[in-house]
Each structure stands twice: as C-alpha cells, then as structure tokens.
Amino acid sequence: MPNDVEEGGALDASAAEEAARIARVDWWSIFGGEHEYTAQREFVNGSDRLHQIWLGGRGTGKTWGLMLKALWLALRNPGEPRPGGSYRLCEGAMFGRTAREIDHKLAPYFEEHLRTFQDATGINLLAWYSGKFDCYTLINGARIYKLSYGRADALKKDRGYTLGWAVMDEVEHAEVNSRDAFEIVLATLRHPLAKESTLAVATSPNGLRGVTAHFLKKLRAGDPNYYAQTATVYDNPYVDDVFRERLKSGCSPRMWRQEGLGEILRPVEAIYDFEEGKHLIDWRWRADLPYILGIDWGEAHAYACAIQIDENSGRWVVARERKMEDGSRPKFREVVLDLVRECARAPYMIATDRAVRSENNWAMGTFSDVCEGGIRWAKSRTQQHIAWGVGAVEYMLNPPAGKGIGQDDDPRLVFSRELSGHLETAGRGLRGAMINYRYRRRRMDTGEYVITNDPETNTPNCHPCDALRYAVISSVYDEKVHGGRVLPYVEAHPLGSV
Ligand SMILES: Nc1ncnc2c1ncn2[C@@H]1O[C@H](COP(=O)(O)OP(=O)(O)OP(=O)(O)O)[C@@H](O)[C@H]1O
Ligand SMILES: [Mg+2]
Numbered sequence: 001m002p003n004d005v006e007e008g009g010a011l012d013a014s015a016a017e018e019a020a021r022i023a024r025v026d027w028w029s030i031f032g033g034e035h036e037y038t039a040q041r042e043f044v045n046g047s048d049r050l051h052q053i054w055l056g057g058r059g060t061g062k063t064w065g066l067m068l069k070a071l072w073l074a075l076r077n078p079g080e081p082r083p084g085g086s087y088r089l090c091e092g093a094m095f096g097r098t099a100r101e102i103d104h105k106l107a108p109y110f111e112e113h114l115r116t117f118q119d120a121t122g123i124n125l126l127a128w129y130s131g132k133f134d135c136y137t138l139i140n141g142a143r144i145y146k147l148s149y150g151r152a153d154a155l156k157k158d159r160g161y162t163l164g165w166a167v168m169d170e171v172e173h174a175e176v177n178s179r180d181a182f183e184i185v186l187a188t189l190r191h192p193l194a195k196e197s198t199l200a201v202a203t204s205p206n207g208l209r210g211v212t213a214h215f216l217k218k219l220r221a222g223d224p225n226y227y228a229q230t231a232t233v234y235d236n237p238y239v240d241d242v243f244r245e246r247l248k249s250g251c252s253p254r255m256w257r258q259e260g261l262g263e264i265l266r267p268v269e270a271i272y273d274f275e276e277g278k279h280l281i282d283w284r285w286r287a288d289l290p291y292i293l294g295i296d297w298g299e300a301h302a303y304a305c306a307i308q309i310d311e312n313s314g315r316w317v318v319a320r321e322r323k324m325e326d327g328s329r330p331k332f333r334e335v336v337l338d339l340v341r342e343c344a345r346a347p348y349m350i351a352t353d354r355a356v357r358s359e360n361n362w363a364m365g366t367f368s369d370v371c372e373g374g375i376r377w378a379k380s381r382t383q384q385h386i387a388w389g390v391g392a393v394e395y396m397l398n399p400p401a402g403k404g405i406g407q408d409d410d411p412r413l414v415f416s417r418e419l420s421g422h423l424e425t426a427g428r429g430l431r432g433a434m435i436n437y438r439y440r441r442r443r444m445d446t447g448e449y450v451i452t453n454d455p456e457t458n459t460p461n462c463h464p465c466d467a468l469r470y471a472v473i474s475s476v477y478d479e480k481v482h483g484g485r486v487l488p489y490v491e492a493h494p495l496g497s498v
Helices: 013-031 038-045 062-076 099-121 152-158 178-187 210-220 241-249 253-259 329-343 357-367 383-397 430-436 462-473
Strands: 051-056 090-096 126-130 135-138 142-148 165-169 199-203 226-231 291-296 302-310 315-324 349-352 375-377 413-416 439-443 449-455
Touching: 013 038, 013 062, 013 099, 038 051, 038 062, 038 226, 051 062, 051 210, 062 090, 062 099, 062 142, 062 165, 062 199, 090 099, 099 142, 099 165, 142 152, 152 178, 165 178, 178 199, 178 210, 199 210, 210 226, 210 449, 241 253, 253 383, 291 329, 291 462, 302 329, 302 462, 315 329, 315 462, 329 357, 349 357, 349 462, 357 375, 383 413, 383 449, 383 462, 413 430, 430 462
Parallel strands: 051 199, 051 226, 090 142, 090 165, 165 199, 291 349, 315 413, 349 375
Antiparallel strands: 126 135, 135 142, 291 302, 302 315, 439 449
C-alpha cells in the first residue's frame, strides 16, 4: 500500500488543524461523559512518555480508554501535507490479541470515539476506512492499522511495520509471551514523521511477570521513559455493583485480587492452589450418585478418572482413577471398560480431549446410548482455552465466600483420600499431579529465570490434570452437575471472548 495518497479526497489540512486545536483545548469536555474517571483520564493524555501501561482489573475501562488514547495519539501524530494536496501518512496501530477481538471489542470503541468527536465538533475525523487493509485513515494523514499480536504467527508479521505509535490491549493474557510481544511492537516505533512516539498497553495483571514485571523494575529505578496507571473495578464509575458482584462471585479469592482489584500478585509456580488438608476427604463410592468420566487419551500413557457428583450440592468428588503407562490404545480401551464395570453404572457424561478422534469415535460407539450427559470434548487446544479451563478448575477448588458448598467457601471439587498419594512419577495419580503441575519457567536474555503463564506440557502431571480439566470445561454450563445452576465462574469469564 503506498504511503503517498495522491487522490486523498477526504484528507483536509485545514479541518485537521482545527480538529487538533479543539483536541488540545476541549478534549475532556468532548469525551468526559457523565462521570469523572481520573485514572482513565490520566492514562489517556496525562503523559507523553514512550512506554506506558495501564494495569487494571476487569471492566475498569481499559479498552475504552486505550481506544481513546489511540485517537489522541493519531491526532498528535499527523501525516505531512505536500504541495498539490497529497499527504505522507503517519501510521500507528491498535493491537488486539486476535482479529476477532479487535473487530468485536477494540474497533467499536474507536468508532464510537470518532462519532463522539463529530457530534461535539461537527468534524468527521475519518477520511476513509479500508476493509482490505484493515486501517482507518484520518483527515490529518494519520493512519491506524488494526493488527493482532496474540499468536506467534501474527506477531511475526507485525515485525515488518514502521509505526509512529501503538496501543496494545490485554498484553498479559495473550498466547505469546507479553515481553516478546512488547519488544517486537516497540521495535516498530521508528516512523520518521512521529511527533509523539508512545507504546501504550492496557491489561489486567497476571502476576509479577512479563511486561508488568518489566515496568515495575523500570519505575522503581526511576526511569523517566516509563509511566503506569492503575485502577480497581470500584474505580470505574461506568459499571455498577451488579457487574462487580458478578465478577466477584465468579472468581476464586486469588483471581479476585487480580481481576477485580488489579493487584500484581507474586507469581506462583504451582498451577493449582491444592492443599491436602482442604481438598482430600474420606469417601466411599456411592452407587446412588452419578459420575463423570474424565479421560486423557494418550498413545503410550493415558489416564481416566471417575468423579462422583452430588446433584443437590454440586460437590464433585474424584473417587476412582486409572492410569496406563507404556500401553497401547486398545489396551487403554480395556482399562476404561474395566473402570466403568467397577463403577457398576454408566457414566453420566464422558469428557475427553478432542485431538484423538479414533478413541472419541470408539467412546461414542460404546457409550453414547447410555450416557445421559453425552460424550463431550474440548473444542480447542489453544492456550486461551487451557488458561480458561485451568481457571475453572481453580474456581471449583477455591470458590469465593457464598459460592462454595452450602453457601460457604467450601471446595466444590474434592478428592478421595483413597486415590494414590504417591509423588514419584511411577505411582503418581491425580493427587500427585495436582501438587506438581507447574507453569513453565523460561530463561530471559538477561539470564534470569521467570515463570511464564504456560502450563507444562507432556509431563506425567499433564494426563491426570488434563482429564480433570476436560471434565470441568465440558460441564460448566450443565446445571445438573453444579447444584442446579451454571458454574458461576462462566458468568464472570464468558467463553469464546477471544
Ligand atoms: N469514560 C467512559 N465513559 C463511558 N463509559 C465507559 C467509560 N470507560 C468505560 N466505560 C464503560 O465501562 C465498561 C467497561 O469498559 P471496558 O470494556 O473498556 O473495560 P475493560 O477494562 O477493557 O474490561 P475487560 O477487562 O472486560 O476487557 C464498558 O461498558 C464501557 O463502555
Ligand atoms: Mg477490555
């Protein structure tokens, strides 16, 4: 796409100048709305430092504010009019995790801001939009690309841009490492026309890691190129207590501190907050209760567990398990059949991994007539879904006050003491796996080790933990297994948002 747009019909230097003047003096009388929201205002145009972050809980107006910042930066970084009416454009970009997230969440706010500006001033800042190239061009010669960065292949393509400024949403919750994404986008900020180069990111924190840890280090060292703003869900005057309460009741206490209060928690390496004292119970198999069979098919290693469900309270007890090492698929089918025979009734539901089609077909052929809740599998293996599923399991392990068993904070998910308690690899079942399941560590260029937000893969802990996760994610909307309502976690964390 050429930088010089000869025809430039709607580029308009005098209207652009007028818009810039209005923006300088009247910004908050245009965008201020009904309430004053100081933290957001500060983030939008309180600083011109190169590196900026807004760390806020969920629903704190990060995306709304970030898109207003994009507009602010586009007006501060105009293109260059040339004799004869052509323009040299100055490009910037809004980065979202996926193209879908940009279209559904970022772009609508940006377009709303353009309309608000036009309603207040009569000036339509948008010269044209190109669907083909996914970009807006404003009347001042600023262009705003819509770029996704959240997956490795998308991030790789981003390297080739030359930008004056950029904003990134949810940087700590993408599939790619936040620090890598940040550095790659930062390296694109080299546009010769840029007057106010800024890379502004907004995110809810995900522990003291990645970009968050980097900012903290720089700010503590007094680096004048870094700026941070924070907010809790109580700060945003545009959401109500119903929203806050729904978020709180859909979060484990640890999640709430991060997602509601925007706290930067020390990263823990263990994925689950699993304590034997809290999560183990004495349990005898109860023939009257339904059970869910969670299965992780593997080539040589495989795992299945039977989880008994108390339909009244919604409490889950992982009661029996089978593990296969160095076996084969036919052999594991026998293992599954044997477990079902021992349970003396058909499972209510079977939850598996979608990747192994042959085994899923076998399970369908064998059990679909007798499984009331069906045979289900996770729809995607993307990390977003792993993180989402891990969150759902953690929620059941440690529900918030009032959302556990008996309106208390008692766990919704417990484990029979009769399951193997071995920690060594050979005899390790789900109990040992819950204790050992970890986030991967990574060595940074600086030599320091950091804890990532990628769960380990292909280790002895994964098969049992995956089987359990499949059981949870396949049933979050099934009221029958959660005490007569959907798991409150999904009300605060709707699936498919990315
Ligand atoms: N200044 C504002 N004026 C009007 N409404 C606002 C303002 N800031 C935020 N909102 C509203 O608050 C709600 C949350 O905003 P937003 O989606 O930007 O939050 P978020 O922090 O990005 O949330 P999430 O964590 O879910 O991504 C939205 O309904 C949005 O329209
Ligand atoms: Mg958002």
